[in-house]
Amino acid sequence: MSYYPVSLNLDGRQCVVIGGGRVAERKVQGLLACGGRVTVISPELTAGLLALYQDRLLAWEARLYREGDLAEVFLAIAATDDGDVQRRIHAEAEGRQVLLNVADVPQYCSFILPATVRRGELTIAVSTGGRSPALARNLRLELEKKFGSEYKILVDILGVLRQAVLADGRPQAENEALFNGLDHQTMLAFIRQGNWDGLAAHVRAVLGDGIGAGVWPTIRDIFASSASGAGRPAE
Numbered sequence: 001m002s003y004y005p006v007s008l009n010l011d012g013r014q015c016v017v018i019g020g021g022r023v024a025e026r027k028v029q030g031l032l033a034c035g036g037r038v039t040v041i042s043p044e045l046t047a048g049l050l051a052l053y054q055d056r057l058l059a060w061e062a063r064l065y066r067e068g069d070l071a072e073v074f075l076a077i078a079a080t081d082d083g084d085v086q087r088r089i090h091a092e093a094e095g096r097q098v099l100l101n102v103a104d105v106p107q108y109c110s111f112i113l114p115a116t117v118r119r120g121e122l123t124i125a126v127s128t129g130g131r132s133p134a135l136a137r138n139l140r141l142e143l144e145k146k147f148g149s150e151y152k153i154l155v156d157i158l159g160v161l162r163q164a165v166l167a168d169g170r171p172q173a174e175n176e177a178l179f180n181g182l183d184h185q186t187m188l189a190f191i192r193q194g195n196w197d198g199l200a201a202h203v204r205a206v207l208g209d210g211i212g213a214g215v216w217p218t219i220r221d222i223f224a225s226s227a228s229g230a231g232r233p234a235e
Contacts, residue, residue: 001106001129002129003111003112003127003129005114005125005127007123008034008075008099010031010034010035010036010074010075011034011035011036012035012036012037013035013036013037013074013075014036014037014039014072014073014074014075015031015036015037015038015039015073015074015075015076015077016038016039016040016041016069016070016073016075016076016077017031017038017039017040017041017076017077017079018040018041018042018065018069018076018077018078018079018080018085018089019040019041019042019077019078019079019080019103020040020042020043020044020045020046020049021042021046021079022046023079023103024040024042024046024049024077024079025046025048025049027077027079027101027103027113028040028049028052028058029048030113031075031077032052032057032058036075037059038057038058038059039058039059039060039061040053040058040059040060040061041061041063041064041065041069042060042061042062042063042064043062043063043064044062045060064085065078065080065085065088065089067088067092068092069092070089070092070093070096070098071096073096073098074098074099075098075099075100076089076093076098076099076100076101077100077101077102077103078090078100078101078102078103078105078108079103080103081104086102086105086108087108089102089108090102090108093110099111101113106130109130112127112129112130114126114127114136115127115133115136115137115139115140116140117140117143117144117147119147119148119149119151119152119155120151120152120155120156121152121155121156121159122147122151122152122155124143124147126139126140126143149226150188150191150192150226151188153191153222153223153225153226154184154187154188154191156222157187157199157219157222157223158182158184160215160218160219160222161182161203161207161211161215161219162179164211164212164215165178165179165207165211168211178206178207181206181207182202182203182206182207183202183206186202187199187202187203190202191223191226194226196220196223199223200216200219203219
């Protein structure tokens, strides 16, 4: 089976996690980080899940799964090793057309979860189509070493620059040429060095008057948030 890679917008959408163990806790944390409205269905919770419930970050139904729990649900995750419960959840999800992931049971999944590396808005996903989660995990560990926190800074800066250039109303071809002129590796090197002057000079050399003066304070603030940045850049 070949899976179609996609990024879901879960902001404000109802998500259900069935199970209250360590696997469920990891899944819940990921859903909450993406803005999902999470309900956990399980007689018991891990200490971590209980803390989230006490902080009112999730809803908790302290019982076993029962048919009807997926009504008006956008996405469900079954984190239980009970085969009969897995089968029943899958049947309901199919009937209601609810997106479903059943941990370690790919034949019941309408989607699978890749191993991911997140650096702010940058997400790098690795999947083996369910054939070897261990390999996907090892590749994720390698990627975590290669892509450090400087990539979050770079992505945030590029996002601000893109909006500024687009707001100037140039033709698409001109915008594309400006974006392609920014050397990402050069910018990363300046971020790692904490070299604000070098970064600003590079951006000005490529974009020229393509961004207004009002954008620079925002870029400076983003740069200063870098752990490798030497404090706040000079005004």
